[in-house]
Amino acid sequence: MRFSVPRSLSPSPVRRQQRRSQSTFGLLTDSEESDISEPDDPDSDAFCYASESEVPQPQVTPRAKTKKTAEQQHIEDTVAAIRLRTRHHDPYEEWEKQTRKDSFRVARKQQKAMQLKINDELDQARTQEARRLAALHARQMEEVQAQLNSLKLKQQTEEEKLRKGWQERDKLLWQRIDSVIQLEEDKVRARLEAERKVRELEERKRQEEEMRKRELEEKQRKEEEDKRKAVEDAQRRRREEETKEAEAEKKRIQDEKERTDRLAAEADQRKAAGLTIAVEDWQNARRILSTLKTETMRPIKSDKPRKSAWGEQRRKITPKIGQLTNDPRAIRDITDFIHDKIIMPPQRHPPMLYTGLLSSLAKNILLQAETEVTAEKKAAIPLAQVAFSLLDRLETFPDIFFAKLVERCGGWPLPCAVPPTDVDDKPWPNEAVRNKAMGYRRSVQQGDALEPIVEYMTRIAGDMRLYFHILKIPPHTRPMHPMFQLPRCWMWFARIMGDHALLESPVAAQLIYTALDVLGSHALEVWGHQWLKMLELVYRGTTVGFAEGRLIGGTSAVGTSARTRVQMEVERIMTSAR
Incomplete structure (x- = not known):
């Protein structure tokens, strides 16, 4: 163990001998060590003056020496012992230290x-x-x-296994279809051939008669030939045009008669299969509209309490339909509110008021489609979901909704041309009533005239897009009304592709594009190869044409643009099917 002490102060320049202490254990005191230090040692604490004049005079100390106390003596002894200890070298300690290092x-x-x-x-x-x-x-x-x-x-x-089953089923189905088509083609070919022969015979007779008359006229008017040549040319051209128009009208009447005869012949088969033709569907919708107008809306509006109750509930429908967004929860909430709070409250409405509210509900949904869907196509999806749920839950609503759709769109939802007579087999009172039955509306901007064809097409396309989206939704628990089932899509295409008069309208091209945009890919998944044949028929109508080269949509600029959209949509569906 080692001890360390602070270094002692330098000794005073006045050096005087002091008496040694009595007991220092053989060591010198501090003053004695200072006296014997070497002056030349650089490490010593010796102090030197520059000259003798700077040396102070020695102080006079009393001769009598002060006797040290026991405590001072003890301190000096301790310091001396420490000095001795610090200067002592112990080999054992060195060995112990080295041994500890080696062990570590x-x-x-x-x-x-x-x-x-x-x-x-x-x-x-x-x-x-x-x-x-x-x-x-x-x-x-x-x-x-x-x-x-x-x-x-x-x-x-x-x-x-499923693929083979479907292939066998498709093969059998197409064999039956091809056989029926071949049989019908043979009948039509034979009838056309007979008509052609009759027309040729009549044409020869007519030409012979005309030649005879011309020869007679030429003999009688030989002198006046130069003066009346221009008149005769004009008359001849007029007669030719009248002849063509008469032939076209005759052909149209003949085609209509053949179609009527064919439909009459197939009436029993359709009745057994539960099928209807487009005209029958149109007549049924017109009867429902007439019943709504005479037996429901007219009594409601004529009775003040009924009209007040109907108006109060009707005003609740419009904001709910207008607030509709593509959110499942919002769709469910709005549907439940309309069903539970407006149409079917806990305290049921009278039957007449119930039917009037269903008519107002259908009208609000269709008006929303005409305004919102024309601006944004995706707006038809939530609106179709609400309409589908209400069609499934509300009794008699499907018939009323489809009747209102026919009222807004004319014969296009079926599709069929509006006949020259109403359901009561009476001619239309005037052209304005027939135009309204065809779906046309009056335009305030055009001075209360009929709306332009572009506006008419856009509005009809909005309603039909909603209708096609409803057909696309699968039923939940029970089958839907026949007018709102997916097979109506196939029936719609089959009817419109078989009616050449409708295909020449630009509205037909626009609606075909709308149907393909909504149901084209989905129908391909459902009907497969059969739908590809339908698409091929549509594509041929937009490129090659039908019935002597006439194209779908006609020759107007509006029809051409709609036909181009149809062609591009068919190409897109065919590309995705590969």
């Missing part, structure tokens, strides 16, 4: 070797565990892959 060095070396061994063992353990986990993972992956392969093989087997 050996211990550190052993500890390092042991730590390295432990780290190596941990690395080996981790490596073995990683290998075990990798082997386990590989085994599990093999098991999962084997299970997936078995499921995939099973799925492929089932798909192949």
